[in-house]
Amino acid sequence: MIPFDFIYCCPNTIREAADAVQRYQQEKKQAIYYSGGSEIITMCRAGSIHPDVIIDIKKIPECTVLEKSDRFLNIGAACTLNQIKESKLFPLLGLACGRIADHTNQCRITLGGNLCGTIIYRETSLPLLLSDAEVTVNGPKGVRRVLFQNIFDGRVRLKEGEWVVQIHIPLWALQARHAHIKKTTQEKIDYPLINVTAIWKDDVLRTAFSGVCSRPFRSSQIEKVLNDHRLIPEMRAEKAVGFLPEPAYSDVEGSGGYRAFVLRNTLCELLEAWQNDRV
Numbered sequence: 001m002i003p004f005d006f007i008y009c010c011p012n013t014i015r016e017a018a019d020a021v022q023r024y025q026q027e028k029k030q031a032i033y034y035s036g037g038s039e040i041i042t043m044c045r046a047g048s049i050h051p052d053v054i055i056d057i058k059k060i061p062e063c064t065v066l067e068k069s070d071r072f073l074n075i076g077a078a079c080t081l082n083q084i085k086e087s088k089l090f091p092l093l094g095l096a097c098g099r100i101a102d103h104t105n106q107c108r109i110t111l112g113g114n115l116c117g118t119i120i121y122r123e124t125s126l127p128l129l130l131s132d133a134e135v136t137v138n139g140p141k142g143v144r145r146v147l148f149q150n151i152f153d154g155r156v157r158l159k160e161g162e163w164v165v166q167i168h169i170p171l172w173a174l175q176a177r178h179a180h181i182k183k184t185t186q187e188k189i190d191y192p193l194i195n196v197t198a199i200w201k202d203d204v205l206r207t208a209f210s211g212v213c214s215r216p217f218r219s220s221q222i223e224k225v226l227n228d229h230r231l232i233p234e235m236r237a238e239k240a241v242g243f244l245p246e247p248a249y250s251d252v253e254g255s256g257g258y259r260a261f262v263l264r265n266t267l268c269e270l271l272e273a274w275q276n277d278r279v
Ligand SMILES: Cc1cc2nc3c(=O)[nH]c(=O)nc-3n(C[C@H](O)[C@H](O)[C@H](O)COP(=O)(O)OP(=O)(O)OC[C@H]3O[C@@H](n4cnc5c(N)ncnc54)[C@H](O)[C@@H]3O)c2cc1C
Pocket: 032, 033, 034, 035, 036, 037, 038, 039, 040, 041, 057, 077, 078, 099, 100, 101, 102, 105, 108, 109, 110, 111, 112, 113, 114, 115, 116, 117, 118, 119, 120, 121, 122, 123, 124, 162, 163, 164, 165, 189, 190, 191, 192
C-alpha cells in the first residue's frame, strides 16, 4: 500500500497528458509519469519519493504501439519487456529484454521505465545506442523527435515535464548481425556484472556496455580499437579496456578490477568469434 494520498491521472491522448502536466505545474504540484509502476510503487512505499500526481501513460495509443512503418520499427514507451521480446521484431532488443529481471517482472516493466528509471543499468539503452534509434518525447512545449544518442548520456536527459512517447529503430538494424553477452555473478536474472552488446553495420563492429561503469555507454575510442584489424584480438581487448570513460564500477556484484578482467576476456572472445565467423 502507498501510505499517502495522490492524484491519479490517466490521459487518453498525448494532448490530454500535456494539458495535465501544464495544469499541475501551474498548481506547483509534483507530477510523475507512471508506466509499469514497479519502481514507482516500491519507491513510494519506501518513502523515497512523494509525488502529488501520478500520470499513467498506458492508455495513450502512441505509447502502446509496436509495429513497423516504412523506415522504422516504432515501439511505444509503455510496451512491456515481454511484449518486445515476444514480438521478435528486433531480436537484439528482445535479448536485452529477456535478460532483465524474471518473466513476471518482464510482463510489467516497460521500455520507458527501464530507460528512465533510477536503476543504473538501463540495459535496453544498449541496442538503441547501436542502431541509430530515434526517440519521440512530449512535454509542455510539444512533441520533439531526436536521435537517442543525443539525449542519452547514461540516463535520458529530459526537460522539465517531458516524457518518452516512442522509440524508433531504423529497419536496417532489425536483422543486423549482433551479439548480446550479459554476465552475472550468481543468478541468470541478476543485475549485470557486465553487459556487452554488439551490432555489425557494413562489417564494422559497434559496441555498448552496461554494468562496466556507473552508467551505460558507447565509446568511439573503444570501437576504433576493436575494429583495428592490424592487432590480434587479445591486444585489441586489452587496449579497449584502457579507454573506459571512467574507472570500472565496484559494488557487491564485483570489484572494478574484476569487472575490467571479465570485460577484457569477454571482448577477446567476441573478437575471436567474429574473426572465425562464429557470431
Ligand atoms: C526484480 C527486478 C530486477 C531488475 N533487473 C534489472 C536488470 O537486470 N537490468 C536493468 O537494466 N534493469 C533492471 N531492473 C530495473 C527496471 O528495469 C526498472 O526498475 C524500471 O524502471 C521499471 O520499469 P517500470 O515500467 O515499472 O517503471 P515505472 O516504475 O513506471 O517508472 C520508473 C521511473 O521511470 C519514469 N518513467 C517511466 N516511463 C517513463 C516515460 N515514458 N517517460 C519518462 N519517464 C518515465 C517514471 O516516472 C519513474 O521515475 C530490475 C527491476 C526489478 C524490479
